[in-house]
Amino acid sequence: MVSKDKRESMKIVPPGKKKCVWMEAGVVSYKLCDNNYDCSTCVYDHAMQVKVARQKESVVVAASIDTPADKFTATWVDKMMQLPASQRKCRYMITGEVARKICPNAYECGSCSFDQMMQERLQVEALPVHARSDVGGFDLAEGVYYHEGHTWAKPEYGGRVRVGLDDFAQRLLGRLSRIELPNIGHEVKQGEVGFQVRKNGQAAQVLSPIDGIVSHINNELLDQPELANEFPYEKGWLFIIEPTKLRKNLKSLFYGEEASKYLSEEREKLFSLANEDLRIAADGGVSVDDISGELKGKNWAKFVKTFLKT
Amino acid sequence: MENPTYAYDETRHQYNSKVILKHLLQCCPHDTLSFMGVTRVDLFVPILKYVFGLAQIKGKCSLISLYRLLPQFYNQPPNRDLLMTRIEKTALHELGHCLGLTHCRDRRCVMHSSTRIEDTDFKQPEFCPTCFELFKWRLEKLSREGNYLMPKL
Numbered sequence: 347m348v349s350k351d352k353r354e355s356m357k358i359v360p361p362g363k364k365k366c367v368w369m370e371a372g373v374v375s376y377k378l379c380d381n382n383y384d385c386s387t388c389v390y391d392h393a394m395q396v397k398v399a400r401q402k403e404s405v406v407v408a409a410s411i412d413t414p415a416d417k418f419t420a421t422w423v424d425k426m427m428q429l430p431a432s433q434r435k436c437r438y439m440i441t442g443e444v445a446r447k448i449c450p451n452a453y454e455c456g457s458c459s460f461d462q463m464m465q466e467r468l469q470v471e472a473l474p475v476h477a478r479s480d481v482g483g484f485d486l487a488e489g490v491y492y493h494e495g496h497t498w499a500k501p502e503y504g505g506r507v508r509v510g511l512d513d514f515a516q517r518l519l520g521r522l523s524r525i526e527l528p529n530i531g532h533e534v535k536q537g538e539v540g541f542q543v544r545k546n547g548q549a550a551q552v553l554s555p556i557d558g559i560v561s562h563i564n565n566e567l568l569d570q571p572e573l574a575n576e577f578p579y580e581k582g583w584l585f586i587i588e589p590t591k592l593r594k595n596l597k598s599l600f601y602g603e604e605a606s607k608y609l610s611e612e613r614e615k616l617f618s619l620a621n622e623d624l625r626i627a628a629d630g631g632v633s634v635d636d637i638s639g640e641l642k643g644k645n646w647a648k649f650v651k652t653f654l655k656t
Numbered sequence: 657m658e659n660p661t662y663a664y665d666e667t668r669h670q671y672n673s674k675v676i677l678k679h680l681l682q683c684c685p686h687d688t689l690s691f692m693g694v695t696r697v698d699l700f701v702p703i704l705k706y707v708f709g710l711a712q713i714k715g716k717c718s719l720i721s722l723y724r725l726l727p728q729f730y731n732q733p734p735n736r737d738l739l740m741t742r743i744e745k746t747a748l749h750e751l752g753h754c755l756g757l758t759h760c761r762d763r764r765c766v767m768h769s770s771t772r773i774e775d776t777d778f779k780q781p782e783f784c785p786t787c788f789e790l791f792k793w794r795l796e797k798l799s800r801e802g803n804y805l806m807p808k809l
Contacts (some may be wrong), residue, residue, distance in 0.1 A: 481769050483704075607761075614759065620703045624674060624715045627753040629746055630724070630770050631704030640702050 368394055370440050371422035383441050384505030395421060423453045428450070438464050441503055443473070452489055468503055469562050472583045481606050482613040483632025485513040487579040491599035492608065493555035495655040497540070498579065499599060500594065507556050508538070510583040511574055514612060515552070520545055520636035522571045527563045527585055534560060536589065536595050539656060541584065543574075546644050550656040556595045558587035597649075612653065619652060657693045673710040685755040689798065690754050691717050692747060699722040708770060709746045711753035712776070716749035724773060732783040742773075744781045745809055752787065755794040760787050 357376055359365055368375035368386065373394070399419045405419060410628040419549040426434050436447035437455065443464065451458040482574070490498045496515035500508045516522075524544040535542040537604025563585040567573055574582035589595065600608045617628065620641055634640050638649065650656060663675035676693065679714035684691040699707050699721040702762045709727060727735045744780040760767035763775070765784035770776040783791055 424735050438797065457690065464714050480771070482769060530692075610761070615704065620675065624677065625715070626674065626710055627758065628673070628704060628707040628710045629749045630772075630776075631701070631706045631709035632771055634703055634705055636705050 364441055366390065367440060368403055368422045368600060373418060373422050373423035376631060379385040379441075381507050382501045383437065383503050390642065398424075398451075404568070422438065426453060434461065438503075440457060442608040443503060448510065463499050463564060465504070469506075469586060472500075472508060472580045472637045475579045478579070483624070484517070484609055484613060485578070486606060486609055488602070490579065490605075491596055491601050492605045493536070493552035493553060493557065493599055494608070495537075495555070496612075496653060497552060497555045497584075499545065499555040499587075499595075501589075502586075504627075505589065505592070506561065507558065507587045507589050507592065508583050509555060509585050509587060511552065511578055512545075513578050514609060514616075515654065516575045516582075517635060518637045518649065519543060519635050520638045525571045525574060525584065526568045527567065528560045529562055532560045534558060534593075536598065543571075550646075550650045550654060552654055553656060554587075555590050555599060557591045558589040559602050560585050561588045591647070616653065619649065657695050658676075660695060660697065668700055669707065670700040671695070671697045673701050673707055673721075677717055678708055680719060681712075681715075683714050688716060689802065691753060692750065693717070693719040694722065694743075695719065695723050701728065706775075708776065709750045711750035713753050713758070714756040715754055718747045718754050720750055726778075730773065738777075741781060742776055745776055745779060748781060748783075752783070752791055755798065756789055756796070757787055757790055760784055762787075775786055 359378065363378045367383075368391070369377045377390065381390070385391040393444075400420045401419050402600045404504045420428075431441070432448060436444070436449045436452075437453075438444045438460075440583075447460065451460075455461040475487040475489075477485045479488065485507070486492075487498070490500045490510060492498050496512045496518070498510050498512050500510075502508055511519075513524045522543050522545050526544070528534060528541055534554035534557065536555060536557050537553055539551045540563040540621045542549055542551050544550075562575075564583050566581070567584065574584070578581060616637070620637075638646060660671055662679065663673075665672050665673045676695070676699070680691060680693050685768045692708065694736065699710065699719070701707050701710060706724060707721070709718065709720035720743070722739075722743065723729065725739060725746060727733065727738055744764055749770075752767050757767050759769040761766060762784045763778060764780050765787055766779055766782055767784070767787045768779050768780065782788070
């Protein structure tokens, strides 16, 4: 009983994490996805596929020998295909992108029209932010990684990473008149200038949070740059990257409590810099929507250098 | 204090707390340990939409506003006890700044920065152990330097 309870408790999936497809199919008892469902580049998936292939071969060679319980003789697709058709969850249902969808295509995503439609949709639409927190009046979306130069990076299905400006940056810069995004195919590097924004003839360069190749840009921003101000974590996303050093890059970014602490420190720093003529501290108040507009006469370049790190 | 008309900002329809603080600095008596202005008007400071209070860090002057501490501002019935508790917390917070204390990350500590009135209501009208020791040490130091009578803590 104790061991069963222990096994059940081990299967708890922490908030924000998702089950690996091998766990979902019941091939392994516990494995969380750490590669954004990009199975084609997943080391674990490759190792499991090899292991299952070897095991199948050995079963053929020694058919009379019972296969031990801990050996893997089926891939996650084999396991899913053993289920009744009504229980074969589509990969997009497993990852939470759609509420309900049953696989009609024997998990051959490469030839699935629904998969193609979802790929297109996910590239142009940012998924809604389900949870956000308020740090001293600044919005912080959960499940997003933050760069010290006030951009965010959100790993999504298939290994892509969506990039945007955080709420602190959009309030600091104020209502943007133009956003100059990198071209598709352009290579960006973490901590190096990735794009430029303009407001009233003044320009500010902004750092990229991740290394990679730009695969999509948010074309809506060309006509409506204010989307980056109004919906910084959703409709106002900037571009999508095919990352080249995702795991290494993510280690340099702030996440969760760390992001909250960093934003709180930046808020204090901003207040000090905006009121440096008199050494003061205030109790109360959320930030105005257009900080640079409020600081007329102050040195724009100094604020950009201090907070956007360019 | 009287209505600080000199600090009224016509764009924001609020009063600039920095201007009022500068005025307080000019009329602050020299033999005062701490000088706090209390006003009924709505205060702001550049980059923030409003403030409950403002203080000089390691200075003598501070300012608090009752405008957003009144329950009526939030469409609630008048509540004298709640108002007094909010005033106590805000005044203690600004006094802490005057003695050199910065914002505390402990949400229950009176030195925690209140973004909204809910934060003020959540925090306690007292310092966390670390802020209290710092407050006490700074107050003792200031009292020795200025020959003020040290209050009992």
